[in-house]
Amino acid sequence: MTTQETTLTAGDAEVTVAPGNGCRVSSLKIAGTELLRQGQKYGCFPMVPWCGRIRDGRFLDGGHVRQMPLNSPPHAIHGFARDAEWKTARTSAAEAVFTYDLTEPWPHPGRVTQIxxxxxxxxxxxxxxxxxxxxxxxxxxxxxxxxRNLGGEDVRVDFEPAWQEERGDDHLPTGRRIDPKPGPWDDCFGMPDGVDVTLTWPGQLEVNVKSREPWVVVYDEQDAAVCVEPQTGPPNGLNTQPRLVTPVDPLEASTTWTWRRL
Structure with missing residues (x-):
């Protein structure tokens, strides 16, 4: 087992994963061009065992109210696997597998795997x-x-959601679904046929982000970067749209990013 960074290459694409830093994809280069914002907290990190904010860090687990650490007061945000050290299970030329065992403060034993x-x-x-x-x-x-910028024009984000989750003053969905509004966004959208978002850096590159999951958060309020976050439920979803992991039915999700030069 090792926590050293793992780099995969295919053609002129290169991806680096840092299991010791939350198993985030720390770099994705296409023909030498870096697509991801660099830095300890950036790249692309997995959000588990929850996505976005949990209101007041509390969720109902059967008959128990569970309290998670308020890492974004007054809420808990993005799980804690992104702050943990994962293990490298195996690597090959074009694929790598990493694991993380759920532990305190999560109340249940379990394992997370990222491929x-x-x-x-x-x-x-x-x-x-x-x-x-x-x-x-x-x-x-x-x-x-x-x-946001790869050395030319700023990126354009295109998608056609079925609805937008109305966002309250506390940054959490109110439960109302509204017609999608123009950005800037820090918002959750519903795409019942699956996430399908295209990022275009004019004259340079197009990246299509897809997932079978029906939820995506788009965040573009920072100058340096934009975020397109496929996820299995909306923010605060442990309370509003709980998805159970059971001994016979693990939770599984995937996203594929496909690119082409312009």
Whole structure:
């Protein structure tokens, strides 16, 4: 077992994963051009065992109210696997597998697996959460920080969501679905046929982000980067749209990014 960074290459694509830093994709280069914002907190990190904010860090787990650390007061945000050290299970030329065992403060034992697979024109990330005991609610997703600018014009983000989750003053969905509004966004959108978002750096590169999951958060309020976050449920979803991980039904999700030069 090692926590050293793992680099995969396919054609002129290169991806680096840092298991010791939350198993984030720390770099994705296409023909030498870095797509992801660089830095300890950036790249693309897995959001497990929940995505976005949990209101007041509390969620209902069967008959128990669970309290998570308030890492974004007054809420808990993005899980804590992104702050943990993962283990490298195996690597090959174009695929690597990493694992993380759920531990305190999460109340249930379980294992998270992330598979990173690279081809010449695509990157596929797969997350699985399994329980070693009782069933529990969970979410999985990814939080990529795409560079807003690759040396030319700023990126354009195109997608056609069915609805937007109305955002309250506390940054959490109110429960109302509204017609999608123009950005800037820090918002959750519903795409019931699956996430399908295209990022275009004019004259340079196009990246299509897809997932079978029906939820995506788009965040573009920072100058340096934009985030397109496929996930298995909306923010605060452990309370509003709980998805159970059971001994016979693990939670599994994947996203594929496909690129082409313009």
């Amino acid at each position: 990173v697979a690279l081809t010449e024109d695509s990157l596929t990330l797969t997350l699985g959460i399994e329980t070693y005991g009782d069933s529990f609610p969970a979410q999985a997703g990814w939080h990529p920080w795409f560079n």
